Amino acid sequence: MSLHRIDSVDGDSIEIRLRQLGASKIQKVQGNLYFIKFILEDNFEVMYTYNINAKNKYFLQRIEPYPIPHGTFSNEVKIVDFIKKDIQKFKKGMKSKHFDDFLEATAQANKFVRQLDDFYLNYYVEEDSLISDSLGQINTAIDNLNKRLESIINHSKKID
Structure with missing residues (x-):
């Protein structure tokens, strides 16, 4: 199996996991770059981007509501777990009067x-x-x- 095919399989698997978390939109660019959008209460958007590099590592960055890099992850399970926890934290944070x-x-x-x-x-x-x-x-x-x-x-x- 070629490296490109491995990336594609990993990408397809992570897409399924992200949709199960509630991702409203997943856009794949060039097979290794992804944009994921979640729409929370009151149409509040949280958006991420990640890419799968040549070493089969995942670099994740939140881009909405503000950009912040979150680093490199070794596999799709870890990246999905991070996003899941991040979304949960935003849901809690949205309830704050601040x-x-x-x-x-x-x-x-x-x-x-x-x-x-x-x-x-x-x-x-x-x-x-x-x-x-x-x-x-x-x-x-x-x-x-x-x-x-x-x-x-x-x-x-x-x-x-």
């Missing part, structure tokens, strides 16, 4: 990362006191936000 605030905070954080990336890759970033001072202030502000978030996390009860 869910919209959480989504807004992640949207703002992602906007900041995109702007910083755009600035660094598309503008001349020379030695300049304004740039150095500003980047220093940005790093201090981010450090303070991380400390505040850690404090909130330490104050909150962990979900099993």
Whole structure:
């Protein structure tokens, strides 16, 4: 059996498992790249993408409601288990009165990362006191936000 056929069989098997979890749409691109959409309560969408690489490993990333990589998995069972738990966590999280605030905070954080990336890759970033001072202030502000978030996390009860 060729490598392409093994990938195809694994992909078909994972599609069945994801549909059993409630995936509303699974789109296969080029045989090794997948997009999976789940529609939860109030038409809230959670979407993932994963690809099967040449070493038959699965790289997973959630792309909606916000992008975050989740790493490499060794087999389809592990990737489906991760998605299942992630969807369950979103269902619980959606019940929080702070869910919209959480989504807004992640949207703002992602906007900041995109702007910083755009600035660094598309503008001349020379030695300049304004740039150095500003980047220093940005790093201090981010450090303070991380400390505040850690404090909130330490104050909150962990979900099993």
